[in-house]
Amino acid sequence: MKKVFVLILIASFIILSFKSSNDYQFVVPVKWPKPFYDFSKNNLSNKKIELGRALFYEPLLSRNNTISCSSCHSQFTAFTHIDHSLSHGIDDRIGKRNSPALMNLAWHNSLMWDGAINHLDMQALAPISNPDEMDEKIEHVVMKLQASKMYPSLFLNAFNDSIITGEHLLKSISQFLVTLVSSNSKYDSVMRQESDFTIQEKNGYKLFKTNCAECHTEPLFTNLKFEINGLPIDTILNDKGRMNVTHIPKDSLKFKVPTLRNIQFSYPYMHDGRFKKLSEVLTHYTEGFQGGVTLSPKLQKKIILSSNERVDLIAFLFTLTDRSFLFNKDYSYPKNIFFPKKKE
Amino acid sequence: MLITKQNNTTASLLTTSQSKQKICCGIIYSFILFFNLEIASAQNNITRSIIFQPYFGNDTLHLNDTLYQNGIALQIEAFKFYITGIELLKNERVVYTEKNSFHLLDVSEIKSLTIPITTPAKVKFDKIIFNLGIDSLTNVSGVYGGDLDPTKGMYWTWQNGYINFKLEGKSKVCNTQKNEFQFHVGGYQFPYNTIKSIVLAMNNKEIMTIRTDIKKLIEETDLSKQNQVMSPGAEALFLSEKMKNIFSIQ
Secondary structure, three states: OHHHHHHHHHHHHHHHHHHHHHEOOOOOOOOOOOOOOOHHHOOOEHHHHHHHHHHHOOHHHOOOOOOOHHHHOEHHHOOEOOOOOOOEOHHHOEOOOOOOOOOOHHHOOOEOOOOOEOOHHHHOHHHHHOOOOOOOOHHHHHHHHHHOOOHHHHHHHHHOOOOOOHHHHHHHHHHHHHOOOOOOOHHHHHHOOOOOOOHHHHHHHHHHHHHOOOOOOOOOOOOOOEEOOOOOOOOOOOOOEOHHHHOOHHHOOEEEOOOOOOOOOOOOEOOOOOEOOHHHHHHHHHHOOOOOOOOOHHHOOOOOOOHHHHHHHHHHHHOOOOHHHHOOHHHOOOHHHHOOOOOO | OHHHHHHHHHHHHHOOOOHHHHHHHHHHHHHHHHHHHHHHHHHOEEEEEEEEEEEEOOEEOOOOOOEEEOOEEEEEEEEEEEEEEEEEEEOOEEEEEOOOOEEEEEOOOHHHHEEEEEEEOOOOOOEEEEEEOOOHHHHOOOOOOHHHOHHHOOEEOOOOEEEEEEEEEEEOOOOOHHHEEEEEEEOOOOOOOOOEEEEEEOOOOOEEEEEEEOHHHHHHOOOOOOOEEOOOOHHHHHHHHHHHHHEEEO
């Protein structure tokens, strides 16, 4: 009897230790709010994250197997699409917006510039099916992955099931996306009292808090809300933003406030990428407002910045660059999965 | 048989005096007891069937058949809908709630039109309640599997959310490509929330047949004017109001 008891004990220890080696501990940075994403419904594991990472770089997600998520979300630019004001997808088709930078997504309660997607798990469905992006059907993606050489075993390892489902596909992509946490910029180290701002950065931080922080709220540098920032409508795109989703006229021209983290590398700026440089953005907020556009109440007070102050503010914005995020090997193309070393 | 066997085991185990072994016995005993209870409760349950029978007026609905509405020919090519949140009531009190109650019914797959539910055999009821469509909480809570898997073709991707029902077909009155009409009805946000609750009288039956007459919806719509509904909004809301009337008791 005693022997059985001891055996059960040993077995449960083995099971528990096995479980913990595969579990992934999501760390909420100090003083950050509680994440919006409900991890209890999608328990993080290293194997699922690895699968999600492979899928993020997988061109089979597109109709002609040429475009992956990373095509428009490149790590070195904070997971956005640079060089083009409007992102381009399959067959070089031009989309309607600039792809949003991806980071700290576990805290977002809606996605896309207009908040059309209400949950991270469902986000990937939008670019997969958009005719200008990947132009594919999720049912067909599942078929292609099932027929592939490597994915059935990756799904088996991650979910104990080699039959691929939409649920498992989307959950694993979410798992990879929530690990994209940027919280290690110079700004963060100053907040943790590990380093100091220069005089210029310090002054820029003060200007930021006075003029920008109401929408670009710390520590995420976005209030996650939809605001009208006074950009005149592009008459070719005719993009009404949030109103496309809610059908409420007062939501016309509202767009989701983007994070300012890693802004040094995530150009061009605004939902349609109309500004290439940060100086153009500052010009817009200081003197570019068009008459006739109903501005966010938070922008009613005129922002006045001297040329020195502009330089200081930009110096501060550069302290939001997080190189440990931009060059994190855990986020990069998973060469080991796509090109495993052959056993000799 | 099982109970006597179990008593023998526990009796022999209890003759030893060591406390650790007593604990072990306790665990084993409670396991055995638990399984006995499971078996006992399973014996008191019965499986009932809720069968949705598709009709077009007085005739059984067959996809792609030529049907007539006021002398005008039309065809139904696809008809899929979600039935969720099944409950049985007695004297306005809920006596049974189905767990994980999400069912995708597809007229092209006869098997999907029967929903088996397991209830206590004794339960008495006089009403059945279910929803046509997916509730808003499920719509905002991420991805699910089974009938809710987004690969089932009942999901909008550009502005995410479930399609509560799909009705597709052809009619000469539709001035569209191939004379097609397409109703993809969904939307979970106020004021365009299209989930509908349906209440039907139903007496203690083992096989509950629910007549699903699509003609009642077609009669209420003007296919020449309304033939493409594929996003949440006022038109979807209108169709969902009419759609809830297609269900009745045989």
